[in-house]
Amino acid sequence: MTAQQAHRRFLTLIALRWLPVGLMIPVIVLLPLERGLTLAQYGSAAALQGLTVLLLELPTGGLSDALGRRPVLLMAGAVDIAALTLLTVADSVALFVVFYVLQGVYRALDSGPLEAWYVDHALAADGKADIETGLSRSGAVLGVAIAAGALITGGLVALGPVGPITALSLPVYVALTLQIVSMVAVATLMTEERRGRGLAALAASVRGVPAAVGGALRLLRRSRVIVALVAVEVFWGFGMVTFESLTPVRLADVLGDPTEASALMGPVGSAAWLASAAGAALIPLLARRIGAPWTGFTLRILQGLTVVGMAVFAGPVGVVAAFLICYTVHGAASPVHNGLLHRQVDGPYRASLLSLNSMVGQPAGALGLVVLTAVATHVNLVAALLLGAAVLAVAAPLYLVGRRAAPDTVATAPQEVVPAP
Template sequence: MTEHPPFPEHPPFREEVAPRPSRRALSPTAARRVFLTLTATRWLPIGFVVGLFTLWQLERGLTLAQALTASAVMGIAVLALELPTSGFADALGRRPVLITAAVANVASMLALLVAHSFAAFVVASVLTGIFRALDSGPLEAWYVDTVHASNPGADVDQDLSRSTSMLGLAIAGGALLSGGLVAWHPVESHSALWLPIVVCLVLSVVHLIAVVVLMREPTTHLDSSGLARAAQSARDTPGVIGSGLRLLWHNPVLRGLVLLECFWSTAMIASEALTPVRMAELLGSEERAGVVMGPLAAGAWAVFAVGAWLCGKSSARWGVARAAILGRVVHSVLTIGMALAMGPVGLVVAHLLVYTAHGMQGPAYSALLHREASASNRSTVLSLASMSAFGFTALTMPLAGLLAQSVSTPAAMAAAGAFGLGGVWCLLPALRAERSRPARVAALRACGR
């Protein structure tokens, strides 16, 4: 068995100054309520457009290769901004960074609504990348640190499972309403796909207000020293990259988890970007596909929530690492099967099965990643994983578009699913390390961390 260092032994990405506890800090129970509420307001707007992004681009005149390339720009933006901004949540606080991210989200949805050209969709994608770079990690980090402040070393995999279920239910509800709006088409002066995007924009504003009102955190982060640390974190990006590579080199578990994002995100191209295209091919138009994709996305994220629940059960029974491996295998195999689906009904069934498997991996993966992070670098570690996913997708999504356009959409789906199987190898270090988990948690609690 590979020797795993005591938890957590690796150095933080940056030397942080710990914030002073707030007298009004939330209890774990109250923090859980806020965490789940903001998860819902964050993902409900996405439900209205989750199945329509590519269809909206195609309807506005883009080719499939152009549409997926424009979407891939988001990954490039995340890759460029993730590390320079990753220390902002640690230096300034989780709340101000989440507020800034929510503002960027509103701007990105407004840009998406008015876009009519490849360049305009690229601008919308860049703004979305800014949002995702700032949004990746601070809410989870805030919740985990709040819980650990009163219960050091507590494992939060069950709460993360609940949040993932909430995420799925929020997207499902939004997608179901979106499909109804497309079928209803009450604003005949615009495309049937237009109104769901407007609703998404309005709900994004609601999420911004919810973050401002509900999230509670010490305010001492926004002083001159906090701003100086944030500025320094941006200047330290080259050093952060070096320390990040050293962290990955010395921590095989974290290295595998970060690499897993490359395989996972590529497999997701089949369901997130190519399923609407395939449905439009089978039904004959983007608007007909939009009517189906709303309820289908709702069902997909509903079964995603079921998958997250199954993940919580399997991780409690067999261990978190084994649950993650099971989810990775099932998701990849079913993605390949989706490429072989015959007709609209077959595609619907296959898509639902794929999203069930997608939910089976999410909470286990998040729990494994949090095990390898400490309070001082938790946001940075989460950002590193996010950067890996978005950066690699920026490479593979245009390739998937070219493959679908030159060969066929099912061929691109099958290729994405087969590539996703490589993620199993990335989880083996976590499986070996899990045997020593009880002893490491006991040591952590003994140290009062």
């Protein structure tokens, strides 16, 4: 497979993976509230997703390095189908708890294998492949896919209920269907050399997981740049709650009508992810001019300021404008962060390192959900947004840790062989 073929397949699978997410984003907070949960109950249940990822992220990343990217992504798709099926009927705190635990398993399995598959194939075909541009384009495709999903959800909610299915529940059924399509696409397009067959091969791959996990942890210990990047993810994960989860609540607050806010979040969410796509597409121009570390620093400060804008603007126009700028910055920041991370590793533990990065972000997001929803409940929503903004901005100096490192300096993985089937 050529680098160009890997790139095209990667972008196709990215689009199919994130389209169902776009459908869910406008309703994922308001749906539990419609079904009887309080905001604090939602936050506590959703936090279990991050805690589940914390437990499973590194082992599943190691499984991807040992067993293969494709089988792990197929397992992830099956778990997400089960979770979305449950969400169609969830109407209690207990059922939402199970849903978010399943989502945590899905996110742990899904985190890293596809991106690692692309980088592995691109660099194998061409050692000088421009993976940063590929990652930026994937960010643009991701944004467009989520925008399309959010726009569809806005239309579905505006059309109202269909029989016994409420307006807020209808996007869940569509997302479930699209997740099945995505799983079929992974099985069809994502090719890799098989590492063995049967139970003996599986057992050998499982035995390789501890070595993969240990390799990623040793990379962390050996590189202060990786430590800094992982620390950024902690602050980022906490602060993302402000614009990922609290924006619909903020709109409902300024509009005085949760249903109107839900309908508005469809087109607004769509526009936000188009803005994210634009940010991801344009950011290589800035990164080439001032360097990736300073670009990351600037984006973290700017994103904190946009969340402040969401908090202090009193009308829906101001809140929406700040939200759109926030997502432009968010889309630009992701390829910069991931490109810096990929350039720090040269060895067999790429997916494990990505999982390590994601692992710290998920529980940080869980903590953010608990803390910020509690602040919103017991103080006010504006205070919660301002706290999240401060946490986003405080991570900015961490990007400058590696500014003196040579561009091609990487932490080479320890020369251990993962047991092959």
